[in-house]
Each structure stands twice: as C-alpha cells, then as structure tokens.
Amino acid sequence: MPTRPEPTLDRIHFDLTTLRLFEATAELGAVTKAAERIFLAPAAASRRIQEFEAQFGIALFDRLPHGMALTDAGRALLAHVRNMIHSVARMQDDATAFRQGSMxxxxxxxxxxxxxxxxxxxxxxxxxxxxxxxxxxxxxxxxxxxxxxxxxxxxxxxxxxxxxxxxxxxxxxxEDRLVLAVPHAHPLAECESVTLEDILPFDIIGLSEGAAVSLSLGRLAAQANRVLHMRIMVRSFQSMAAMIAESIGIGLMPQQVAVLLAGDNLFRTVPIEGDWATRxxxxxxxxxxxxxxxxxxxxxxxxxxxxxxxxx
Missing domain, CATH: 3.40.190.10 (Periplasmic binding protein-like II)
Structure with a gap:
C-alpha cells in the first residue's frame, strides 16, 4: 500500500470559515450543529472538515454513533486554531480603531x-x-x-x-496585603492576628488552579512540611466569600477585596503576620x-x- 505523502507548509491552505467550523465542531460535538452555528450547509461543512484533516494527514475527530469527539491530535490543533481566530479578531479591532481615528x-x-x-x-x-x-x-x-x-x-x-x-x-x-477571611463563629475569628501555623490546620477555600494565592499557600505549606487542607476550589473571590459566609471553610484574600466583599458583615477578617502576606x-x-x-x-x-x- 502506498504511503500518504507528508503534508508540507506550502500545501496547507484553509480559511477563517474552516477554522471557525473546526472550533464549533469541537465545542458542539457534531458537524451539523457547527454548520448551523456558522451558517453553512451541513454537506459543505462536512466536506470542509474532511479536507482540513486530509491536509494534515491525521484524524482530528473520532466519529462516534452520536457525534464527533476530538482526537489527541485534534485537541492539540484546537489550541492553535483558537489562537489564530483570536489574532484575526485583534487585527479587525486594530483596523477599526485606526479607521475611527484611535491610536x-x-x-x-x-x-x-x-x-x-x-x-x-x-x-x-x-x-x-x-x-x-x-x-x-x-x-x-x-x-x-x-x-x-x-x-x-x-x-x-x-x-x-x-x-x-x-x-x-x-x-x-x-503591592497588596493578604488577610484571613473567616466565618463569625470560627475559632480564629476573635484573634488579633494569625500566623501561617494558625491557618494550616483548618479547611481552606482555595482559588482555582494557577491562582497566585493558592500556589503561594501550597509552597508555604510544603516548606513547613505541613498538609494543606484545600477543601474546595472556586474560581473567584466572590465565590470564596459565599463559601466562607456559609462556614464551609476559611480563605485568604487581599485586604481591599475583603472590604469590597464583606458587605452586610458576611465574614470577619483577621490580619496575617509575616512578610509572606505582602504580595x-x-x-x-x-x-x-x-x-x-x-x-x-x-x-x-x-x-x-x-x-x-x-x-x-
């Protein structure tokens, strides 16, 4: 059986519509739904996806009985596709700004x-x-x-x-300064200040992966040879405040953010000792x-x- 030739850069051609179709198919799990989103005929959309795969010489989707799922190769290319779509949007924004007299x-x-x-x-x-x-x-x-x-x-x-x-x-x-946010009935609520050693024994509401507060606290716990009890991870300080108000755990947040979110006396804040609380x-x-x-x-x-x- 003859081998398929390796794709080369000068043989790879696609347009923005195909990129948007690929992204939509990955998100919706079906080329027909993706075609509807970007106003293409289903047959034309299916042909575009097949031609897109053929140019790279790899399968980007697994065809399943009830839809399509990205292959490992498809997931890798999706990141590049999204970057290209975003770059085009940036180019359009810049052109519009200059056309309107902006810098x-x-x-x-x-x-x-x-x-x-x-x-x-x-x-x-x-x-x-x-x-x-x-x-x-x-x-x-x-x-x-x-x-x-x-x-x-x-x-x-x-x-x-x-x-x-x-x-x-x-x-x-x-710069900012972290404080400890605690429920009103928490054992640390009446402290004038707390240290890292005071904080680590308790369940902590953490911020999602990649957040500096959680990464820093994890490093400090490891350096102290202590276990960090990260009971739940949330995506925002607003969500953290809601969890603390319901006595699910305690959390670290910048002092100014705590002032903004504490409204209606939802939780108490306690100063933290140590240089590590200054960011x-x-x-x-x-x-x-x-x-x-x-x-x-x-x-x-x-x-x-x-x-x-x-x-x-």
Whole structure:
C-alpha cells in the first residue's frame, strides 16, 4: 500500500470559515450543529472538515454513533486554531480603531486581585492621558496572565510576582496585603492576628488552579512540611466569600477585596503576620520591538501612575 505523502507548509491552505467550523465542531460535538452555528450547509461543512484533516494527514475527530469527539491530535490543533481566530479578531479591532481615528487597541491580561484593587482606577487615568487608546481587558489568574502574554494573546499582563520569573520584559506595579477571611463563629475569628501555623490546620477555600494565592499557600505549606487542607476550589473571590459566609471553610484574600466583599458583615477578617502576606504585582509585556506605540504608552502610564509610585 502506498504511503500518504507528508503534508508540507506550502500545501496547507484553509480559511477563517474552516477554522471557525473546526472550533464549533469541537465545542458542539457534531458537524451539523457547527454548520448551523456558522451558517453553512451541513454537506459543505462536512466536506470542509474532511479536507482540513486530509491536509494534515491525521484524524482530528473520532466519529462516534452520536457525534464527533476530538482526537489527541485534534485537541492539540484546537489550541492553535483558537489562537489564530483570536489574532484575526485583534487585527479587525486594530483596523477599526485606526479607521475611527484611535491610536489602537491594547490587550491587557490581568489577575483578578489587580483588577479589583488597582486596575480600574489606573485605566481611568490612562484613558484621560491617552483617550485614543482602546483597552481590551482579559481577566485571568496569574498563571493564565503570563501564558496569555507569552502566547501573544495579550500585549500587556499584570500578575503576582511569586509565580516566578519570565523571559518577557517586566516592571514593578503595585503591592497588596493578604488577610484571613473567616466565618463569625470560627475559632480564629476573635484573634488579633494569625500566623501561617494558625491557618494550616483548618479547611481552606482555595482559588482555582494557577491562582497566585493558592500556589503561594501550597509552597508555604510544603516548606513547613505541613498538609494543606484545600477543601474546595472556586474560581473567584466572590465565590470564596459565599463559601466562607456559609462556614464551609476559611480563605485568604487581599485586604481591599475583603472590604469590597464583606458587605452586610458576611465574614470577619483577621490580619496575617509575616512578610509572606505582602504580595507584589508585576507588569510584563511583549518585547519592545513587537509592541505598538499605544501599548508602550499604556505601560508607561501604568508604571508612572501616582498610586503605583506610592507602592514603589
């Protein structure tokens, strides 16, 4: 049996419609539903998927009795497809911004802590300094922020520094202080302050994988040779606050975030002793040669904001 020739770069051709069809098929599990989403005839959609697979010489979907499921190869290519679709959307946004007389669009990825505490005020100030810059904000955890800038999904990122180093250019941004949030009837509720040793014996409400708070607490517990009792993982400080209010566990959150969420006396906050409770946020960005003038103007405005200088 003759072997199928290896696909080469100059023989791989597809359009944006095919990429959107592939993404929709992966999400919906059926090419007919995907065709309906992007307004294609089912037969034409099925042919596009087959031609897409043929160009790479691999099966991207397993054909099942009641739908289609991504193969391992399909899952790997889906990440690239989504990046390409996002890049096209960025290109369209930039073109629209310039057509309307703006300086351009800057994609900013930021961790939730920074968004809730600092970034809204700083973006307002940046908008006053540079009204022609449009900002597309993507809220992620710290790990997701670095990945987004590394993969060029975002131009600028703001994350918590204990995540570790990166090859990207970085600048200091802001600081915050963690506090312990506890139910009113909790044994630690009446303490004037607590240490790491006080916290570790109790069930903790953690933030989802990649969040700087959870990663840092896990490292500290390991260094102390202690077990971290992460009872439940949630995706936001709002969800953490709701769990704490129902006495499901205790949690760590920035002091300013705790003030915002405690409303109606939902929980109590206790100061935490130790330098580890002070966190530093970092701005990272694409290499200067890859940054637009509007992107660098935004970075400069963020690092020179009065609130940022107070923490330097």
């Amino acid at each position: 351009g669009v800057v994609r900013v990825a930021a961790c939730t802590s920074a968004v809730l505490q600092f970034l809204a005020r700083d973006i307002r100030r940046c908008s006053e300094l540079h009204p022609g810059i449009k900002i597309d904000l993507l809220e992620l955890n710290s790990q997701g922020v670095v990945e987004a800038v590394t993969r060029e999904v975002a131009d600028v990122g703001i994350y918590e520094s204990t995540l570790g180093g990166t090859m990207l250019p970085t600048l200091p941004y802001r 530093r946020f970092v701005i990272c960005h694409q290499p200067r040669h890859a940054m637009s003038s509007s992107g660098m103007a935004l970075v400069e405005a963020l690092t020179q904001s009065p609130s940022a200088q107070e923490n330097s």
